[in-house]
Amino acid sequence: MIYWIWLTQIPFIGPVTARYLIKELGDAEKIYQADYKTLSKMSGLSARQRESIIRNHSLEKAKRIMDDCQNKNISILCWNDEHYPLRAREPADAPPMLYYKGNIKKMDQTVGIVGARRCSQEAKQKTVFLASEYAKTQTAVVSGMAKGIDSYAHTACLNSGGYTIAILGNGLDICYPSEHHKLMKCIEEKGLLLSEYPPGTLPSRYTFPRRNRLISSWSDQLIIIQAGKGSGALITAEYSRKYGRKVEMKVEI
Structure with missing residues (x-):
């Protein structure tokens, strides 16, 4: 290691x-x-x-x-490890190594769900419905643990007994945003926390776009639920298209 x-x-x-x-x-x-x-x-x-x-x-x-x-009970996943999913290793810019907390399970199907931090009630309801339905079909829900759509997707998946993956733009010893401490702990216990950054790395304008590409590479398809011009969700969509993944827009802003 x-x-x-x-x-x-x-x-x-x-x-x-x-x-x-x-x-x-x-x-x-x-x-x-x-x-x-x-x-x-x-x-x-x-x-x-x-x-x-x-x-x-x-x-x-x-x-x-x-x-x-x-x-800090943080594990390491190397590029040559059998637990590193093939879908995530395929892109040329896949990290050679990732840090993680939680459990890496076999994921036959994965879906990324991302969107606006400030979203409408319709967007929230759509997110909760989709994440719950995917959880019931054993499809892992991937997102970035941000406020708004991301957090609703993780929570709905967990509440439905599903497996969710949160990919962070900071070290796994840091909870960002700070109010998601309980959610982060629940994901660690029942899902998977991932980051390409070592402990102590603070979130920044540079790390989040890099985080978004991992959401894309770990997802077989991507669902956008409300996204403003120049938003992180649209950056994620660009990466998904680059990697040949299906992208759907469910609720327009």
Whole structure:
């Protein structure tokens, strides 16, 4: 695990490059063991990326993150783990490693449900109905634990005895928004909390769009329930179309 954490913390090495390195060398430990000569022969690396790998050849930060995860009951899911769903591994920018809390179950079908934080009563009712129905058919409900539509989808799924996945734009030791502490705990107990960010990572304008792409990649289809221009829900829809997933708009804003 320590080498996978190390790989994700190297500056200028994003998911696409990390995946290239894994494909060429086998796994994260072999990447760590690679010398400059080996890296120089790899055409998919820029000079800056090669230098970054060599300069950051230390496991100290990775060990601190690992210790933090152990202290906070956070588990790690690596790209080569059989529990990493194929649907989520298919996109070229799939993270080589994710942090999680809860239980990873076999998911034959998944649906993402996202939408406005401030929504109409009609939108709320539609969300609750859809999430409940999907829960009854054993379809996992994926969302981002935000206010509004996201939280209604998670809650309705749980109330109907279903399995829900919350993908966060921050470390799993942080509850955002803070008023969703109870919901977050319920998801941890009955579903799955996911993040590509290590403990202590605060939510930001950068992390949320990255989070949205994971909602898309973990979902076989995406349902948008109210979304304003430039909203996170529409960003999620763009990723879903990019990944070849079906996108439906149920309630217009």
